[in-house]
Amino acid sequence: SYVLTQPPSVSVAPGQTARITCGGNNIGSKSVHWYQQKPGQAPVLVVYDDSDRPSGIPERFSGSNSGNTATLTISRVQAGDEADYYCQVWDGSSDHHWVFGGGTKLTVL
């Protein structure tokens, strides 16, 4: 089965740029989606299809995907961005499974 690997934690000062990675075998050939989850809340889609944003998501959230690594970039980080972030892909090679990364805790210092 397909495995997505994320760092457990990332820390950044307010106003700086946070980069959260998601590693997978040839992930650049897949569409990667990113979710933000704050404590006690349901996940929210923040980036889909590698780099597109749903309506209502700030332009500060962007994504890229190439080779074996996809990246979620959050510019001008704010305290309200502190949350868990998950990457996700569809693995069509293993009986139509949807796969999540283990999640990354973003801490705003």
Add this chain to the structure above:
Amino acid sequence: QVQLVESGGGVVQPGRSLRVSCAASGFTLSSYAMHWVRQAPGKGLEWVAVISYDGSNKYYADSVKGRFTISRDNSKNTLYVQMNSLRAEDTAVYYCAREMATQDAFDIWGQGTMVTVSS
């Protein structure tokens, strides 16, 4: 507005069964594939199952295959998951989620319902 609301969670003994429901409003359920995703306490997200827009195709995670059954009633705008032979490791918040029309991402999520498997 577009909304998903889960219900039916609770405490159940190991080996017993439980059915969780997800009521959709603000959109036409029959136009979308729907999923169940769960999250064990303090853990990450785990995909559980998917059902196509018309119910003709269903796929399951290996961890629940043979024990869980996903279904839908488009006339009632409701999604279900029947969970049998429950185990302690099935303890989690269960979310229903809508799959985007053009992408395999989840654009709408319910608030979740907690299922606790314990004697």
